[in-house]
Amino acid sequence: MSGPMTREEVERFLYxxxxxxxxxxxxxxxxxxxxxxxxxxxxxxxxxxxxxDPATMLFLxxxxxxxxxxxxxxxxxxxxxxxxxxxxxxxxxxxVELLGEDATGTKVTAYFSTYRVRRREVIVYMxxxxxxxxxxxxxxxxxxxxxxxxxxxxxxxGTLAFIL
Amino acid sequence: MTSNTQTGFVxxxxxxxRFRVDRRTYSDPAVLFRERDTLFRRCWLYVGHGSEIARPGxxxxxxxxxxxxxxxxxxxxxxxxxxxxxxHRGSTICREPSGNARVLTCPYHGWxxxxxxxxxxxxxxxxxxxxxxxxxxxxxxxxVPRLESYRDFHFVNYDPDAVSLVxxxxxxxxxxxxxxxxxxxxxxxxxxxQELHTSGNxxxxxxxxxxxxxxxxxxxxxxxxxxTRVSGQNMVATQKGYGLGLGNGHGVFEIELxxxxxxxxxxxxxxxxxxxxxxxxxxxxxxxxxxxxxxxIAEHQRNLIIFPNLVINDNIGLxxxxxxxxxxxxxMAYVWxxxxxxxxxxxxxxxxxxYLTFVxxxxxATPDDFEAxxxxxxxxxxxxxxxSDISKGMAPDEDLxxxxxxxxxxxxxxxxxxxxxxxxxxxxxxx
Numbered sequence: 001m002s003g004p005m006t007r008e009e010v011e012r013f014l015y016x017x018x019x020x021x022x023x024x025x026x027x028x029x030x031x032x033x034x035x036x037x038x039x040x041x042x043x044x045x046x047x048x049x050x051x052x053d054p055a056t057m058l059f060l061x062x063x064x065x066x067x068x069x070x071x072x073x074x075x076x077x078x079x080x081x082x083x084x085x086x087x088x089x090x091x092x093x094x095x096v097e098l099l100g101e102d103a104t105g106t107k108v109t110a111y112f113s114t115y116r117v118r119r120r121e122v123i124v125y126m127x128x129x130x131x132x133x134x135x136x137x138x139x140x141x142x143x144x145x146x147x148x149x150x151x152x153x154x155x156x157x158g159t160l161a162f163i164l
Numbered sequence: 165m166t167s168n169t170q171t172g173f174v175x176x177x178x179x180x181x182r183f184r185v186d187r188r189t190y191s192d193p194a195v196l197f198r199e200r201d202t203l204f205r206r207c208w209l210y211v212g213h214g215s216e217i218a219r220p221g222x223x224x225x226x227x228x229x230x231x232x233x234x235x236x237x238x239x240x241x242x243x244x245x246x247x248x249x250x251x252h253r254g255s256t257i258c259r260e261p262s263g264n265a266r267v268l269t270c271p272y273h274g275w276x277x278x279x280x281x282x283x284x285x286x287x288x289x290x291x292x293x294x295x296x297x298x299x300x301x302x303x304x305x306x307x308v309p310r311l312e313s314y315r316d317f318h319f320v321n322y323d324p325d326a327v328s329l330v331x332x333x334x335x336x337x338x339x340x341x342x343x344x345x346x347x348x349x350x351x352x353x354x355x356x357x358q359e360l361h362t363s364g365n366x367x368x369x370x371x372x373x374x375x376x377x378x379x380x381x382x383x384x385x386x387x388x389x390x391x392t393r394v395s396g397q398n399m400v401a402t403q404k405g406y407g408l409g410l411g412n413g414h415g416v417f418e419i420e421l422x423x424x425x426x427x428x429x430x431x432x433x434x435x436x437x438x439x440x441x442x443x444x445x446x447x448x449x450x451x452x453x454x455x456x457x458x459x460x461i462a463e464h465q466r467n468l469i470i471f472p473n474l475v476i477n478d479n480i481g482l483x484x485x486x487x488x489x490x491x492x493x494x495x496m497a498y499v500w501x502x503x504x505x506x507x508x509x510x511x512x513x514x515x516x517x518x519y520l521t522f523v524x525x526x527x528x529a530t531p532d533d534f535e536a537x538x539x540x541x542x543x544x545x546x547x548x549x550x551x552s553d554i555s556k557g558m559a560p561d562e563d564l565x566x567x568x569x570x571x572x573x574x575x576x577x578x579x580x581x582x583x584x585x586x587x588x589x590x591x592x593x594x595x
Contacts, residue, residue, distance in 0.1 A: 041526055042356075043355070043356035043357075043358065044358075045261065045359075046355075046356070054513075054516060054517075055509065055512065055513035055516065056354075056355065056509075056512065056513075056516075057354065057355045057356040057516075058354050058355065058356030058357070058358070058500075058501040058516060058519070058520075058524070059356065059516070059520065059526075060358075060524060060525050060526040061520070061526035062516070062517065062520055067521075070389050070392075070393075070528070071528070073389075074385045074386075074388075074389060074528055077385050077388075079384040079385040079388075080385050080532065081382065081532040081535045081536070082531035082532050082534065082535040083531075119538070152261075152359075153358075153359035153360070153361065154358065154359065154360045154361060154525055155359065155360075155361035155496070156361050156362070157361075157525075158360050158361055158362030158363075158525065158534055159360070159362065159525040159526070159530065159531040159534045160525045160526040160531070161525075161526075161531035161534075161535075
């Protein structure tokens with residue numbers, strides 16, 4: 001496959017990503033990233049989370065590809081107590097828009113509401129996703145996933161133990 | 165023999181070397197009420213760092229000990245702490261978390277206050293008030309009774325008769341120096357401060373913050389990550405150090421562990437480019453502070469508690485956190501990362517990256533700590549009344565406020581609880 005990405009193609013990819021996360025198929029999820037792929041969650045309550053830089057600001061998550069792999073390895077262990085037993089999650093992705101292309105790839109935004117159920121409690125994480133996607137063979141790959149939470153405090157979430 | 169303390173919530177049995185705490189202290193609303201009335205009304209409470217209000221007119225707002233405060237800096241560089249409530253009808257005045265302002269205007273009736281001095285400037289009304297209505301300053305923004313700072317760490321106290329901050333800090337001042345001395349340019353709070361809310365009594369997060377005993381078990385997955393990141397060797401086994409009560413309930417544990425520090429312990433994952441820079445920082449420390457002190461700052465890690473609720477963890481990163489109850493079984497914490505002022509951008513990047521490996525809501529360790537709070541709270545709330553044990557390393561004749569032990573012992577926690585007991589009971593001594 002080549003040429004510009006279509007919205008349908010991108011949606012298919014993002015829905016599959018969401019399903020891998022909800023089915024806790026994290027080693028497969030990790031394979032969606034390019035070798036230089038990054039997974040970022042900027043601080044909450046800031047003005048421009050899209051422009052925020054983890055080199056100058058305290059992020060919630062700022063993983064390069066090696067750290068993504070370590071995160072996945074950890075979350076698949078029983079000793080990752082915050083996610084043992086694994087919580088039930090539902091990653092709902094909507095409002096997908098293609099924002100254009102540059103040398104790094106195709107820029108995509110989407111809205112998300114992710115529900116986490118743990119010890120009978122439902123906790124919602126919601127916000128906006130920004131992706132940089134590239135073509136990889138017959139499919140797409142993630143060069144950057146940036147999940148910007150619409151929160152001004154982690155109340156009541158407290159932590160971000162799983163993957164948005 | 166066993167001695168029950170004044171409050172009855174702490175039980176010390178020196179003969180059998182048992183130190184136990186009634187678990188109702190984690191769940192009883194009456195205990196929480198007493199904590200609010202004593203700890204949070206009479207102790208020095210951390211409110212913010214000078215770097216957060218660097219310029220005249222800078223302010224931050226936050227809730228400290230149950231009160232909404234504005235911490236600001238005036239034209240002459242002096243810091244002030246005001247209650248964030250209009251002296252007219254009580255409305256919250258300032259709704260931004262931080263900013264720079266000349267005046268603060270109440271949204272309700274438009275009373276205008278000088279943001280730097282708190283003086284009432286205008287009442288948005290031309291009639292109805294006599295001349296000299298505020299001649300005695302009764303309608304100026306109310307100031308917190310006490311605001312003092314030590315090495316740019318600002319603290320408030322709601323008790324006008326409290327001892328001075330320096331006297332209160334006792335042995336903890338020396339450990340704040342070990343943070344403040346990391347750069348001759350000073351220290352600063354890094355953007356991206358966090359406010360976290362979770363299940364669990366507030367004391368569970370406090371205890372966890374300076375408890376090294378739980379590291380190898382609760383954080384096994386972190387140490388497995390660290391082993392592959394740094395050395396391929398078993399990092400847990402390389403740790404050594406001590407725990408110590410610092411007086412007035414303050415405590416610390418200090419260890420040696422090669423998990424890397426921008427000031428100033430290089431490890432291979434930081435990269436070759438950073439190596440000479442970090443070694444240069446260490447050299448500067450040696451020249452400024454002498455070899456012994458430089459070694460301690462650069463190579464040792466410290467988890468410090470300043471009673472009752474300021475935690476400074478100077479380990480793989482440098483974090484400053486303060487914790488408050490939100491009811492008996494809920495807590496909130498402000499958490500900030502700290503770095504050196506004018507830090508080399510590469511080292512700042514490394515600092516933040518290293519911090520995130522362990523600390524924070526998305527780190528490889530903090531979420532497991534939060535899980536432990538929820539589990540402890542559940543165990544306390546849903547089993548018959550029982551006692552928690554904090555005896556590890558207890559000596560029969562130990563001075564509870566100043567005890568020393570191995571870093572995996574609980575000496576520093578006994579000091580905290582001894583002071584807690586003193587404060588809640590009003591007694592001079594624990595036993």
